[in-house]
Amino acid sequence: MARKKITTSTPGYLARLINCIIYFSAVPFSFSHLAMAEEQFNTSFIHGDDNVAQVTALDSGDDILPGKYPFDIYLNGQRIDHRDIEFKKVAKDTPVVPCLMAQDYQDYGVKLPDDLTMTQCYALSQQISGAKLSYDAAIQRIDLDVPQVFLVLRPQGAIPPKVYDRGINAGFVNYNFSGNHNRYSNTQNGKTADYYFLGLNSGLNLGDWRLRNNSAMNQQSGVRAHWNNISSWAETDIVPLRSRLVIGQSSTHKEVFDSIQFRGVQLSSSNDMLPESQRGYAPVVRGVASSNARVEIRQNGYTIYSTNVPPGPFALTDIFPSTLSGNLDVMVIEANGAISSFVVPFSSVPNMLREGLWNYQLTVGKYHDGSSRYQPKFMQGTLSHGMTFDVTPYGGVLVAENYRSAVVGLGKNLGNWGALSFDMSYSDTHLVNGDDKQGESFRFLYSKSLNDWGTEFQIAGYRYSTSGYYDFTDAVAERDRYEDGYYHNSYYDENDRNLGVPDWAESRRRTYYTHRFRNKRQRVELSVNQRIAGSSTLYANLSNQSYWGGSGEDRSVQVGFNSSYKNISYGVFYQDNRSNYGYEDHSVNLIVSIPFSFFSKDSSDMSASFNAGHSKQSGNTYSAGLNGTALDDNRLNYSVQSGHDRHSGQITSANIGYQSSIGTVNAGYSYSNGYQQSSLRVTGGIVAHAGGVTLTQPLQNSFVLVEAKDAKGVRLENQPGVAIDRFGYAVMTSASPYRHNRVALRTEDIGNGLDIPMAARDVVPTYGAIARVKFETHTGQSLLVHSKMADGSVPPIGANVFNADGKNNGIVGTNGDIYISGVLAWDHLLVKWGSDIGESCSLLVPDLQPATKQLMGYQELSLSCVKPYKE
16 A cells, blocks of 8 residues: 655554554563463453453454455465455354355365364364464455365466456457558659558457457558458357367467368367466476475576475476476485485477376368468367377377378477477378379477587477378368469569559569479478577577479578677677579678667667678668667657668668557658658557446457556556556556466555555456456545544554445554544544444544645544444
């Protein structure tokens, strides 16, 4: 709770001081009771022997009235549920406590005795040694502390489905508009050319269903506008099956077969629902402990896992490595301090699973890639399973019109030798000319990390296909491109630089015809990273694809070196691209970036950059410029650059971008001897919900609608430029599904007259959910009240103060002093220290001074506490 200072003391400090006075005034009288399970206070020193009830209420935390309230439930510090909890007195003269059934504890993974007493308020601490239940009414949180031995074993980081937030019913539109205006002076017509693009990603959430649509419009000079409905689909998650159902247009997975686009129905396992410790592949670490031991696992010098194991064999299945390959250094630390250690080397390839996991996908529909006229119906199924001995078998079947294919493969962790997978595919294709072709394809994938050398082979892949093998994409293209005994092949001529003509992109399209369809022959892929001393990295990426029926091939080679000196970064990059259509280009580039902080610590938001390069297509190029950021959260960015290339001569450009709460705007201008160009890009989102319409920055798949009434201008943490609007809403544009997401308001923006008791919340949205997080806000002022009753006495220390809504708003301290917040003029406050009507009094808040910059923090006043009239 953030409160402004009025003097050298803050209300937060005052509240802590009052609590300390209450606590330490009782310490001298409680030393004799240290052996008891609960703290005991000598009440006679406060108001005599008759006031045990009020101090007992303070001691027991009875700061909430009976009823049902929404609470977050935490088990050993991890949030496991959010629900309405009933608070009640289980017996007369006992404090109000939260009531949880025995079944509730079992659902949370607590092992309870067999002879359960099915009472409404299950006494957990009386049944399990060391277990404890506590709550904090101010932040609506219940904490369950249960020893690990009484908990059901679950993977590290597992989140109970009870916590999942499926979100609200709402709709949204993401928009992306860009436009260019070009004036050419080196073309024959010397005219202008305009281009505009609008992309829309829209959705509607109804319960657990997510309805989505992608569409786009583009227009350029001399050509009519084109509006394309790209894709539409509906999807929902089936949590008990760890699966996702998609109806409409989507893509298949690529672990077994190559990915294809389709229209139809797909049911597949969803790894989003797995905890981080189960995602990707990691070996099962097995060992033997001689006593109650602690097992620690390190990778690359960092501790990534630690747990306690009982004596005997153990198997750890929920390790979350920091990288996908490398040695795991295991230490077993026995109870007597003895240490044994061993190394578990591992590597993984994309289609490997952890032991015990299943992945599957079943798709029924028709081929649809947006361009092919031939769209055959098909059915595809895949299955993979992680087994013991670090083995993952996988396979699949695809059946379609004029085509059949099957795949079977195996992935294996080879320890010090890396990881390898091998699969074989068979296809039977009925060609358009009536021929039947059968063939095989063999694929190898390999990865290895050489930690001692700093080398990592991320992926090394090789595929060879016989001349009769067609993958499904080839089989569709073979029928789609056939025309009167020939196959037409289309491509874009990268050498065409005839700028300024209408529909320039389509004007570069070229077509040629061949007697034979060129299906894939072999493909090689390699990716290597090499760490060098310090922060230097050398990397290389290679891919090469050849075809049957021709000598051409597609090739891409990238080699680069990145490093830094102090805060100066630099790099060299080489690239060689070749196409089977005859296009080729190779280039080398040097990049240097120098922040101004290298010269002065006061100029860290601006840097200078220099680029120089040479390529076969563009010749020599160079550019130099300045770029930087400004405003809070770096919401404003800018750059100015000047350079030269072969085709345009001297080029000068300037760009500026601004990120606001309702979207982003980027504008640019560049000119040379041959052209002038101005550009504009605007992106953002619109969310329609029960509370109205909220404008926002561009939205991701899952996001959070934040509600905080009367908190206009308060910003969100880790969301630059986003603040609560005048209607009380803002949007956190991205959230990780099935993961804990922190949603927090910046407390430094909470001004006088506004109180937010809990400015941070946690939410676990499902996939595609629009989660809603509501922050409780109180408008009003903070007061330090010196209260007295009519007879000159003061309310008992520890008495609770309730507002008109029945919520606890403070506690009486020494001398009748009460600190309360979120108070308005003429509010009635109830001060209560017992269950009888005579054990209470009421405060009437008078007209208050208006909040000003000079009057910050809290106001101090004296009020009479009036007892109710007794008949």
